[in-house]
Structure formats: C-alpha cells, structure tokens
C-alpha cells in the first residue's frame with residue numbers, strides 16, 4: 551500500500567485528508583504537536599484498514615522531521631508528503647504595522663523552512679516511490695496571492711511556499727509537486743485568525759475530493775485551488 555506523511559493531521563484539513571487516505575488503505579505517518587488529540591485521531595483512523603503511526607512533535611524541529619521520515623521508511627517507503635501544518639503569526643491576525651516580528655518568524659519557520667526541511671529529508675524516499683514517482687502537496691492559501699488586510703505575514707509565508715513548490719517542481723521532474731489552496735474552511739485555524747467572522751465556512755472534508763483528484767489524475771506540478779478542482783470534477 552502507498553505511504554503518506556501528513557503534517558498537522560490531528561484536526562482540520564490534515565485529519566480529513568488522512569481519513570480519506572486511510573479509507574483507501576494508505577499507510578499513514580501523522581504529526582501534530584498535541585499528543586492527546588493526535589492519538590485520538592490515529593486511533594480512529596487505524597480502524598479504516600491501513601497502518602497509522604502517530605508521531606507527536608513540532609515540524610520546526612529537525613529531529614522530529616527526521617523521525618517522520620524514518621517512520622515512513624519503516625512502513626516501506628514514501629509516496630506522498632503533505633506539508634499541511636501551519637502558523638498564522640498572530641492570533642487573531644493583525645495589520646502589518648502591528649505584526650510582531652517574532653510572529654512573522656514563526657510563520658516563516660513553520661510554513662516555509664520546516665516544509666522545505668521535510669522535503670529535503672524525504673526526497674530520497676520520494677524519488678524511490680514505487681507509485682510512479684512520489685508527490686508533494688504543499689498546502690497554500692489565497693492569502694499568498696491576494697492582498698487581504700491583516701493576512702500579510704501569513705500570506706507572505708504562503709507566497710514563499712508557492713515559489714518553493716514551483717521551483718521544486720522544476721528541479722524534480724520525476725515527482726509531482728502541487729501547491730494547493732484549499733479555500734476557506736471552518737477550522738480552528740480560521741477561527742483563531744478571524745474570531746469575529748460568524749459566516750459559516752465549508753468543512754474540511756468537503757474539499758478533500760479536490761486533493762484525491764490530484765492523486766488520481768496526477769496532473770503536472772503546479773499551483774491548484776480546490777474550488778476549481780471541485781467544479782471541474
């Protein structure tokens with residue numbers, strides 16, 4: 551069975567994606583910082599068929615990233631890496647004139663540096679994937695492409711992640727590298743970003759078919775957005 555590492559998999563989009571892959575029999579290595587929540591998720595998903603390894607830790611920690619890759623290797627290799635864990639930089643979000651630089655550093659370290667670090671550590675296994683070349687999904691945001699007030703620090707980190715994804719796709723023609731904007735979702739991250747926004751947002755499981763479509767059809771490396779993938783499917 552194929553093997554995936556999904557960061558930030560205890561809740562929200564990461565959990566929804568993990569559930570869908572577990573349902574397809576994938577073996578999973580899941581990460582998040584809060585052990586109890588991650589363990590609950592792993593226990594639930596283990597009932598779906600594939601093997602599930604919960605590895606609590608912070609993606610900013612190089613040793614933790616190495617452990618994620620080692621656990622995938624122990625499951626037989628790595629076919630998909632999903633860099634999904636993310637930091638906002640300020641909760642709630644604030645305008646750039648107030649953004650603590652430490653928050654910006656945290657967003658860049660989590661959303662960009664850690665994502666590339668995990669890619670670097672995972673590349674040997676991804677290149678050797680038996681599934682016709684491994685795939686990387688870097689979870690992006692429209693905040694990386696549009697100028698929304700207060701989303702500047704987080705958006706800058708997602709723009710950087712998009713560019714890393716694009717260059718990685720050019721440098722690794724044997725892999726698929728997809729930066730994916732999932733669109734707004736009603737998750738803890740969104741509520742922390744904009745606590746006063748009472749408008750209902752789609753739940754994460756509703757965008758998962760867009761991600762599955764990428765895995766099924768394996769389009770060329772590039773930037774995709776879930777709403778377009780869902781409309782076209």
Ligand SMILES: NC(=O)c1ccc[n+]([C@@H]2O[C@H](COP(=O)([O-])OP(=O)(O)OC[C@H]3O[C@@H](n4cnc5c(N)ncnc54)[C@H](OP(=O)(O)O)[C@@H]3O)[C@@H](O)[C@H]2O)c1
Pocket residue numbers: 557558559560561562563564581582583584585587607608609610633634635636637660689690691692731732733734735736737738739740754
């Ligand atoms: N929600 C939206 O509207 C929206 C829109 C566009 C893009 N996105 C993107 O979608 C992705 C998923 O977000 P979500 O809305 O599903 O968020 P979420 O529900 O808050 O889940 C975030 C997950 O990441 C984990 N995490 C956070 N920081 C981590 C770290 N340093 N190391 C390891 N795990 C970490 C969290 O667990 P712990 O806190 O226990 O570590 C949790 O499992 C993110 O990349 C986000 O930028 C979301």
